[in-house]
Amino acid sequence: MKIVVDLAIVIVNYNVCGLLRRCLKSVYENEGDFTFDVCVVDNASNDDSVIMVRNEFPQVKLIANQKNLGYPAANNQGLRQMGVTSLVKEEIPAYCLLLNPDTEVPTDAFAKLLSYLAQNPDVAVVGPKLVMLDGRLDLACRRSFPTPTTSIYRMIGLSRIFPRSRRFGRYNMTYLDEDTTADVDSVVGAFMMIRTQAINQIGLMDERFWMYGEDLDWAKRIKDAGWRVVYYPEVTVLHVKRASSRQNRRANVEFYRAMLIFYYKHYYAQTPWLLHWIIIMGVAVKGGRSVIADVAAGEAILQAGVG
DSSP: OEEEEEEEEEEEESSOHHHHHHHHHHHHTOOSSOOEEEEEEEESOSSSHHHHHHHHOTTSEEEEESSOOOHHHHHHHHHHHTTOOSSOOSEEEEEEEEEOTTEEOOTTHHHHHHHHHHHOTTEEEEEEEEEOTTSOBOGGGSBOOOOHHHHHHHHTTHHHHOTTOTTTTTTTTTTSOTTSOEEOSBOOTTEEEEEHHHHHHHOSOOTTOSSSSHHHHHHHHHHHTTOEEEEEEEEEEEEOOSTTGGGOTTHHHHHHHHHHHHHHHHTGGGSOHHHHHHHHHHHHHHHOHHHHHHHHTHHHHIIIIIO
16 A cells, blocks of 8 residues: 555535635645645535635645535545545555634644654544634534433533533533543544544445534544544644534534434434433424424434444
8 A cells, every 4th residue: 555645635615715715825834744635625615715726726626516515425525536435545645634614724733633643553533622713612622422311411501510520521521621632532523634544444424414423423433443533732723613504504404413313323222212212302302393304204214224
């Protein structure tokens, strides 16, 4: 197997031309003894994103979709374009990075994270500290898997009331020091650096998710295969957050639909009957009318192969 590039970067874009420009500028300002390629997958933006990339960043590999395929499908497009598939290729990148267009990375980000992965061969996924425009931590950058009990604690507000509790604060691991490196269940897909070997082992993202949940699912499959996932706050990345999703009316519905898919796929089989219905009703109430059809279709989801 020949490593053709150290890092393959995939950016899925939707209607955030200005932010994408700033993101790409920060990417190409990164310094270090490594090589990288960038692929931008545009999900049918109606702004000038595609034209901007073609004119200002001709070195970028660009995929311009005619319709919005959703986040995991578009990322998979980019990963395939960069030579990463679930089948081992003769020539592959050593590592991959999923990066949101509403991020800005410091000049030493890639070098530090690549070095960490090289020094820790049992780590498959690493993510930095993400901070929002107001300086607060983006809580999604280090997470536990939404098990039935963890999800219930969040739904009824216990995670907000007791954020420092190891039991009730597990959803966003708010009991951890945000400046301490730690093993976690998942980092966020807004900045997720992955060892290509692990992708070849477990496969690409599950495209039954459309937006949300696919990064958690990927991390769970990777951890189930024996790899580690690490939050690494030695690198701090700016994240505007929800710059694209707030423009899409499907976003809120897809958040709760993703919860259902993740639950049915990973926890349904071992969940007691009563707890199962507490979870289902909680998702239905939180998700509203648009999600009820998906709740009713739970068995269909299983029959489609999610279980």
